[in-house]
Structures are given as C-alpha cells and as structure tokens.
Amino acid sequence: MKLLLTDSGVRNESILAALVDLLGKPIAEADALCIPTAGYGGPYGDPGGPWRFISGRSPSPMTGLGWRSVGVLELTALPGIDRERWVSWVRAADALLVNGGDVLYLCHWMRESGLADLFPSLRDTVYVGLSAGSMALTPRVGEFFVGWEPPTGDDSALGVVDFSLFPHLDSPDCPENTLAEAERWAAGMAGPAYAIDARTAIKVTDDGGVEVVSEGNWKLFEPGA
Numbered sequence: 001m002k003l004l005l006t007d008s009g010v011r012n013e014s015i016l017a018a019l020v021d022l023l024g025k026p027i028a029e030a031d032a033l034c035i036p037t038a039g040y041g042g043p044y045g046d047p048g049g050p051w052r053f054i055s056g057r058s059p060s061p062m063t064g065l066g067w068r069s070v071g072v073l074e075l076t077a078l079p080g081i082d083r084e085r086w087v088s089w090v091r092a093a094d095a096l097l098v099n100g101g102d103v104l105y106l107c108h109w110m111r112e113s114g115l116a117d118l119f120p121s122l123r124d125t126v127y128v129g130l131s132a133g134s135m136a137l138t139p140r141v142g143e144f145f146v147g148w149e150p151p152t153g154d155d156s157a158l159g160v161v162d163f164s165l166f167p168h169l170d171s172p173d174c175p176e177n178t179l180a181e182a183e184r185w186a187a188g189m190a191g192p193a194y195a196i197d198a199r200t201a202i203k204v205t206d207d208g209g210v211e212v213v214s215e216g217n218w219k220l221f222e223p224g225a
Contacts, residue, residue: 001119001127001160003204005134007167007196009060016065018203018213022126023094030094032067037075038098038132041105042147053099053130060130062097070097075106078113090118095126098133105148106136107157116158123206131167134202138164144185161204164193169217171198179219186221193221 002022010016023030036050051057054072056064063070071089073096078086090096098106110116119127127137135141137160144166146155166182168174182195194202199216212218 001122001125002206003127003129003137003161004201005129005137005161005165005204006060006201007131007134007169008198009058009062009130010065010128010201011061012199012215014213014215015199015201018201018211019065019126019128022203022205025094027066027068029068031069031071031092032063032095032097033071033073033089033093034063034097034099035073035075035133036099037109038101038103038106038136040076040101042102044147045101045105049101050099060100062099062128062130067095073115075109075113075115078115083114087118090115090122090125093125095128098127098129098136100131100133102148103132103135103141103145103157104150104155106132108148108150110136110158119158119160134167135165137161139191140164140189142166142185142188144181161210162191163202163210164189164191165202166193166195169195169197169200169219182219183221189221189223191223195219195221 036053039050138157139159141155168177186193196218197216200214200218203211203213
C-alpha cells in the first residue's frame with residue numbers, strides 16, 4: 001500500500017497534493033471506501049462521529065474531497081459477509097479512508113475482520129489515515145493512547161510501518177498533547193517516532209520512502225537521541 005498518515009485529514013494544499021500524487025490521478029477519477037469503525041470504540045465513542053465522517057460533515061476533510069464514489073466499509077460487519085464479496089470491494093477501491101477514534105479498537109477489528117491480512121497485497125491502494133486511523137499502522141501506540149483495552153491486553157498495533165505516531169500535537173482540543181508529553185511518550189517507543197499537528201501528514205510510497213508533508217509543526221524523535 002501507499003500511505004498518507006494524517007493527524008486531522010486533508011487539511012491543506014500540501015497534504016492534498018501528496019494524496020493526488022499517491023493516487024496517480026485526480027480525486028474526481030478515484031473511488032474510495034471509508035472505514036468509520038474506530039469512531040465507535042473507546043470511552044468517547046458515539047454515533048455522531050462516524051456519521052459526520054461518512055457524510056463529509058467532519059471538520060477533518062476525508063470523504064468530502066470530491067471522490068468519484070465513496071462507499072462505507074464497516075469492519076464489524078465483515079465477519080458476517082461472504083469474504084470474496086467484500087474483498088472484491090476493497091480491491092476495487094483506489095483509496096481506503098480510515099476514521100479516527102480508538103486506535104486499539106480499530107486494530108482489533110482490522111485483525112478480526114481479515115482486512116489487515118489483505119494489506120500486503122494492496123500494492124496500488126492508497127491508505128489515508130485520520131488520527132487513530134494513522135496510528136493503527138504503527139508498531140505500538142504507547143500507554144498514553146490506550147483507551148479501549150483489547151483481549152491481548154497490550155498496546156500493539158499492526159506494524160505496517162516501523163515508526164510510531166503522536167497526533168494532535170499542541171491541539172486546543174487535546175491540551176494534554178504537548179511537545180513535552182510527546183517527548184515522554186517517545187522515550188517509551190522502541191523505534192523512531194513522529195509527533196505531528198493538524199497541518200502535517202506522513203507520506204509513505206510503495207517503495208518504503210517516508211516523507212513529512214507539513215505546513216505546520218512536527219518533530220521526529222530518534223531512538224537514543
């Protein structure tokens with residue numbers, strides 16, 4: 001997969017240009033599936049958040065960018081659907097738009113549904129993560145971000161990338177997400193870790209290249225630095 005891991009969606013022209021570059025065509029010619037699942041998990045989950053995400057009413061631009069088509073892929077429904085059927089939907093999509101919410105709840109259902117098993121074969125698909133949707137692809141999330149507790153009892157995510165993410169840096173909606181707190185969090189991560197704000201995204205190409213796309217603030221914490 002090609003990845004665009006955002007804090008708060010496609011918030012500026014730089015992130016939008018990165019998305020179009022990964023798609024290799026205009027958004028108006030691309031088909032997307034949105035995954036609202038993370039919005040139901042954790043102590044702050046509610047039905048309004050997923051609706052806003054799906055309908056394009058969220059302040060974090062994802063589904064309302066002008067896609068040729070947008071469908072909904074609810075992960076908790078997939079175990080009850082014929083696998084070949086839903087896999088065909090995923091393979092036909094140019095982009096997966098993955099909602100924020102509770103990251104470990106999302107990881108659990110990515111595994112349980114079988115979606116995570118498909119990731120290595122989705123070479124041409126662009127995965128666009130929003131907050132928890134971005135963190136789900138990292139190795140671990142850290143105790144700071146544990147809300148919903150998975151059956152495994154740990155904080156492991158899917159490990160698609162080798163770096164960790166601390167989103168909502170200095171956000172007025174998350175006053176606890178300060179640079180000092182990010183530094184403490186990063187000290188507990190085993191590998192490189194990025195703290196990013198609402199105007200920043202991490203772009204990962206299909207050859208593994210990593211690029212920070214930002215009109216805002218971010219910081220890379222290197223192990224042992």
